[in-house]
Amino acid sequence: MANSASPEDNIVSISNLSFSRGPRKIFDAVSLEIQRGKVTAIMGPSGTGKTTLLKLIGGQLAPDRGQIHVDGQNVHRLKTRELYELRKRMGMLFQSGALLTDMSVYDNVAFPMREHTHLPESMIRTLVLMKLHAVGLRGARHLMPNELSGGMARRVALARAIALDPLMIMYDEPFTGQDPISKGALVHLIKSLNTTLGLTSIIVSHDVQETAAIADYIYVLSGGKIIGQGTPQELQQSDSEWVQQFMHGDADGPVHFHYSAPDYLDDLLASK
């Protein structure tokens, strides 16, 4: 069990987190731990605030209540400069890739190095080519972001996310909208980067198959609460109906196919 691990083994620990957007409660007293060196997935249907969770961990949003510790530091107690120092140790892969559109692939990967280090250009070149080679796009270095396919853009963004050799990478819906080959490539990359670079990976996703294939531990979120957790195998055999429906993608179950509505027959027969 991840929860029983000692605190030093947890790179991220979230306790009692509450966050609401307007009247809508997105998180209601959520607590979870993310173990160092493992691939942890946070799953749940669209609109459960999975991306919001990543933004909270990255310090881009502040919670209403509760605490988030990353690498032993309370994210929302840090001064701006300390937060920026911490972020240098976090990589984040956005859903859209978030590549800077006015720069080539090469310059995009070099960007964090040029901003944060004083390395000579020859050294940066070596590092950029290494990072691009790791994602298999060394040959695409002269392309501009608008010339890349969605899958390629995500891989470039991944190369950029590992540019400063971070401790952990957060993946925001890495598989959404990808063709099967790109999906396969990404699954392979996430797993291999995690083992070869000794990273910690946090994947936010609703693609059950791909995520279950690489995750060491999965949290399932719904309605602002954690409704299931465990290794992929444990979740497959979960006795929660909801988790079962989610893991197998059934159309009807605890989550109804129909949006709540008055009785069908009454509705049809009702006069305007």
Added chain:
Amino acid sequence: MFQFLQNLGKTTRSSFAKLGRASFFLSHTLTGISDVVPRPNLLIKQVYSVGVLSFLIITISGLFVGMVLGLQGFNILSDFGAEESLGVMVAASLVRELGPVVSALLFAGRAGSALTAEIGLMKATEQLSGMEMMAVDPIKRIISPRFLAGFLSMPLLAALFSAIGIMGGHLVGVGMLGVDDGAFWAQMQASIDFQEDIINGVIKSVVFGFVVSWIALFEGYDAIPTSEGVSRATTRTVVNSAFSVLALDFILTALMFGDI
């Protein structure tokens, strides 16, 4: 009635909130300028997209505005037998008013809307967010160089507009309508004062450059990150810039030339 008051209150509250965000944004942008100075490459790139790309529209518009002033001024002044004052009329209206104001309006339409759209799209495509997560302050890295470039380019553009406009007025007045060349320049030089007219015109354009760049960048940064939100923000940039420039022009003119 109650509904009306409620709406009014709501609008007031949201305008104040926006003003507050805009002020915070401005102070953040200004502190970021110190980070731009050691990196002139960032600035040069932005002076290119803000200044150089507005060069053509500003010079061509300046030429035509000057030519029209020459034509219309001649028609009116010749009724009073004062064609020799054409130079004064053309130069005074350009240097004091039309140069700073029209170039600021053109600048808002050409460079301001482009800035808003660029920043808005960067926000919509998570580029700004992505930068934050790479521990790079997007305001300092993206906004400040653009602000500085707009602020520096505006007086140059206004000066170009006025200078070319005066040449256009000369072309029409002296070249085509037969006003005496010497009288054109001599009367102009006798009436246009360096401090009162030229310097005040430059001050106006500096203020306009500041305000238009601020509005354009803030609207982009504050845009709702969807394609509709960005297009609305672009419209707001042009409308708000035009309002601000014209209103500020009145205030500045009253302070500089009037006795109010």
Added chain:
Amino acid sequence: MQHSKTQDTLVGFFVASGIAALFYMALQVSNLGSYTGDDSYTVIAHFQNSGGLKVKSPVSVAGVRIGRVSAIRLDKESHESIVEMRIESQYNNLPSDSGVSIYTAGLLGEQYVSLDPGSSDEYLKDKSTIDITSSAIVLEEMIGKFMLNKAEGK
């Protein structure tokens, strides 16, 4: 980010032409090009009425500008207008019995001081006073007189 040389060149061209435009306006359009600075001396004239004359209005001899009006104030005893003019020091041979008049350039143009050189061997010096003056023609007075004459002559 690679910075292209064309971009640098164009930015350089833009900045240079903007600054050139500012210089053009300062020197060609405004009075800065003919700024007198300290190389000038002051002469004083008393007028009954200086009309629409203003500080910085030109002072000319035979149509050539030799200086500017530097101050206009009222003499509290004689109720005359005292006009101070700064004359460029290169024009240091103006006879001391010269006269000054206030004229209007064109019908609606600016008013200026015209200096009519006399024949004396002595020249105007700093702080000298010109005695022979003729006041500004005030358009309303002229029209009034003209109307009166018409009415009387009928």
